[in-house]
Amino acid sequence: MKKFMMDFEKPVVELETKLEKLKRLPTKEKSGIAKEILLLEKQIDKIHESIYSNLSASEKLQIARHPNRPRTFDYVDFIFTDFIELHGDRVCGDDLALVGGPAFLEGERVMILGHQKGKDTKENVSRNFGMPHPEGYRKALRLMELAEKFNLPLICFIDTPGAYPGIEAEEHGQAAAIAQNLMKMSTLSIPIIILNIGEGGSGGALALGVGDRIFMLENSYYSVITPEGCASILWHDETRASEAAEALKLTADDLLRLEIIDGIIDEPLGGAHRDFELVGGTLKKVLEDNIKELKGVSIDKLLDDRYKRLRKIGAYAEK
Amino acid sequence: MAQLMPISEWFQKKEKYVQITPKTEKRPMPDGIWSKCAECGEIIYQKELVKNLWVCPKCDFHYKLAACDRLNILLDEGKSDEFDASLSSADPLKFEAEKTYIESLNQSREKTGLNDAVITVKGKIDSRNVIMAIMDFRFIGGSMGSVVGEKVTRAVEMAIKNKLPLVIVSSSGGARMQEGMLSLMQMAKTSAAIARFKKTGLPYISVLTNPTTGGVTASFASLGDIIIAEPQALVGFAGPRVIEKTIRQKLPKDFQKAEFMLGYGQIDLVVHRKDLKATISKLINFFTGELR
Numbered sequence: 001m002k003k004f005m006m007d008f009e010k011p012v013v014e015l016e017t018k019l020e021k022l023k024r025l026p027t028k029e030k031s032g033i034a035k036e037i038l039l040l041e042k043q044i045d046k047i048h049e050s051i052y053s054n055l056s057a058s059e060k061l062q063i064a065r066h067p068n069r070p071r072t073f074d075y076v077d078f079i080f081t082d083f084i085e086l087h088g089d090r091v092c093g094d095d096l097a098l099v100g101g102p103a104f105l106e107g108e109r110v111m112i113l114g115h116q117k118g119k120d121t122k123e124n125v126s127r128n129f130g131m132p133h134p135e136g137y138r139k140a141l142r143l144m145e146l147a148e149k150f151n152l153p154l155i156c157f158i159d160t161p162g163a164y165p166g167i168e169a170e171e172h173g174q175a176a177a178i179a180q181n182l183m184k185m186s187t188l189s190i191p192i193i194i195l196n197i198g199e200g201g202s203g204g205a206l207a208l209g210v211g212d213r214i215f216m217l218e219n220s221y222y223s224v225i226t227p228e229g230c231a232s233i234l235w236h237d238e239t240r241a242s243e244a245a246e247a248l249k250l251t252a253d254d255l256l257r258l259e260i261i262d263g264i265i266d267e268p269l270g271g272a273h274r275d276f277e278l279v280g281g282t283l284k285k286v287l288e289d290n291i292k293e294l295k296g297v298s299i300d301k302l303l304d305d306r307y308k309r310l311r312k313i314g315a316y317a318e319k
Numbered sequence: 320m321a322q323l324m325p326i327s328e329w330f331q332k333k334e335k336y337v338q339i340t341p342k343t344e345k346r347p348m349p350d351g352i353w354s355k356c357a358e359c360g361e362i363i364y365q366k367e368l369v370k371n372l373w374v375c376p377k378c379d380f381h382y383k384l385a386a387c388d389r390l391n392i393l394l395d396e397g398k399s400d401e402f403d404a405s406l407s408s409a410d411p412l413k414f415e416a417e418k419t420y421i422e423s424l425n426q427s428r429e430k431t432g433l434n435d436a437v438i439t440v441k442g443k444i445d446s447r448n449v450i451m452a453i454m455d456f457r458f459i460g461g462s463m464g465s466v467v468g469e470k471v472t473r474a475v476e477m478a479i480k481n482k483l484p485l486v487i488v489s490s491s492g493g494a495r496m497q498e499g500m501l502s503l504m505q506m507a508k509t510s511a512a513i514a515r516f517k518k519t520g521l522p523y524i525s526v527l528t529n530p531t532t533g534g535v536t537a538s539f540a541s542l543g544d545i546i547i548a549e550p551q552a553l554v555g556f557a558g559p560r561v562i563e564k565t566i567r568q569k570l571p572k573d574f575q576k577a578e579f580m581l582g583y584g585q586i587d588l589v590v591h592r593k594d595l596k597a598t599i600s601k602l603i604n605f606f607t608g609e610l611r
C-alpha cells in the first residue's frame with residue numbers, strides 16, 4: 001500500500017518505517033533483534049494512543065480526507081449483497097461522483113445512494129473527486145422515487161467535498177437540483193438512514209442528508225462551508241483553515257452536541273483505513289438495527305417525526 | 320442555547336403583529352442628494368431614483384433594496400403586519416474571528432434597524448391577502464442562519480394555516496457560516512416546510528433579486544411554483560469568484576445573470592421592478608382561480 005502521511009502522524013510513521021525495515025531483515029539476523037522489534041512495537045502503540053486519542057478538528061479533517069479512507073463502494077461491497085449499480089438521470093448524463101442502486105442487506109431489500117470518490121488520481125478525475133453535478137442529484141432523486149415505489153428503505157453514504165462549482169453545473173441547475181432533493185427527502189414515505197463516512201461538504205452533502213437517522217463516523221466532518229473557504233472569507237488566508245475548522249464546530253462530537261446527528265460510529269485509532277473491516281462491521285450492525293426499528297414505525301409517524309426533527313433545529317432568542 | 324420553541328406551542332400562541340414604519344428604517348444609500356449609478360456611472364438625482372423604484376433611469380440597473388422599500392413597492396399602500404420581528408440570533412457556536420459574530424450582528428442591526436436578514440409579513444397585493452418574506456442583503460449579506468430559517472419556515476406555516484398565497488423575495492449570499500451546521504440545516508427545514516405548502520394547492524411565488532446564491536438558492540428560493548428574477552440579478556449556487564478559482568478561467572460577463580439563467584431554463588420570468596407587483600398579482604389571481 002502506498003504510504004500517505006498526515007503531518008501529525010510524523011513521529012509514528014518514522015518508527016513504523018524503522019520497524020518494517022527490521023522485520024524485512026533475513027530471519028537469521030532477526031532472531032538477534034527480536035527484543036528490539038517488540039520494544040519498537042510497544043512504543044508505536046503508545047504513540048498511536050497519544051496522538052490519535054485527542055485529535056483536533058483539523059486533524060480529524062485530514063483523516064476524513066485521507067486518500068486511503070474507505071469509500072462508499074468499499075462499504076457497499078462489504079455490507080451488502082447483490083448490489084446492482086443503476087445509471088443516469090434520464091435527461092443528459094450519468095454522474096460518476098454520485099452512485100446508487102438496489103441491494104440486499106442480509107434479507108432486507110434496500111436502495112443505496114452515495115457520493116463516490118476515486119482510489120487514485122485517474123479514478124478521481126473520472127469521479128470528479130466526489131463532487132457531483134446536477135445530473136448526479138437528479139439521478140439520486142430518480143432512485144429515491146424508485147425506492148419509494150417499491151417500499152425500499154433508503155441508505156445514503158455522504159462523502160463529498162461539496163457540489164461542484166463549475167460552469168455547466170450552474171447552467172444545468174445545481175441549486176435547483178439540490179433543493180428538489182431536500183424537498184423530496186422530507187416527504188419520502190420510506191425509512192431513510194444517513195451515514196457520513198468522510199467529508200460532509202455543505203449543500204452538496206446535505207442533498208443526500210435528510211432522513212430519519214443521521215450517523216457520522218468518528219473522524220468524518222460535516223460543515224456549512226469548507227474550512228479553507230471559511231478562512232479565505234474571514235482572513236483572506238486559506239492557510240488558516242485549521243483555525244476555521246475549530247470555529248465551525250464540524251466534528252461528529254460537535255454535531256452530536258448540537259443535536260444535528262443521532263450518533264457517532266467509532267473508528268479504530270488513526271482512522272477507518274487502519275481497520276476497514278471493523279468499521280464495516282459496525283456500520284452493518286447500525287444499519288440492520290435502525291432499519292428494523294424504523295420499519296416498526298407507521299409512515300405517518302415517520303414523516304411527522306422527520307419534520308419535527310428538522311423543525312427544531314436552530315438557536316435563537318425570542319421576546 | 321436559546322429557547323427553542325416547538326411548533327405546537329407556536330400555534331397556540333397568539334400571532335403578534337407589529338406595524339412596520341418604513342420611515343424609521345434606514346436606506347441602503349447615503350443621504351446625499353446625488354448618487355452615482357454603480358453600473359453605468361450616471362449621476363442621478365436621488366429623488367428621481369426613489370421615484371424610479373431604485374432603478375437607474377439611464378441603464379435600468381436594479382439597485383439592491385432594503386426590505387422595507389421592497390415592501391413599499393409590492394404591498395398595497397406599503398402596509399403590512401410584521402410577525403416574529405423579535406427573533407434574534409443566539410450565537411450558538413460562540414463564533415470568533417477578527418470580529419465576533421455578536422459584533423457582526425450588532426453592526427448589522429445598527430445599520431438596518433432589523434433583527435436579522437429577513438422580515439415576514441402579512442399584507443395585501445391588490446386587496447388580496449398574502450404572506451410575504453423579504454430578505455435584506457444589508458444584514459450580513461442576507462445570509463441564512465437559524466433566525467432566517469425559522470422565520471421563513473414560520474411564514475410558510477402561517478400561509479398553510481391561513482390558506483394564503485406565499486411570496487418570498489430572496490437576496491442572499493447563502494448560508495451563514497457563523498452558525499455552522501445549524502445554518503446548513505435551515506436549507507432542509509425551509510424545504511420541508513415548502514413541501515407541506517405544496518399540498519395546499521396555493522401558489523408560491525419565489526422572487527430572486529440581486530444577488531441570490533448559495534444555500535438560499537439551493538433551498539426554498541428554487542422551489543417556487545413560479546420563479547421570477549429581476550433583470551440582471553445574479554442567481555446561482557456557487558458564487559462567481561468560487562467558480563473562477565475552481566476552473567481557473569474568467570467567466571463571461573452575463574454568466575449567472577437572470578437573463579442567462581432564463582436561457583438555461585432555470586427560471587420562469589425576468590420581470591422589471593416596475594412591473595413586479597402587477598405580475599405577482601396576476602399570477603396569484605390566476606392560480607387561485609380569481610382571474611376573470
Ligand SMILES: [Zn+2]
Binds near residue numbers: 358375376377379
Ligand atoms: Zn445606470
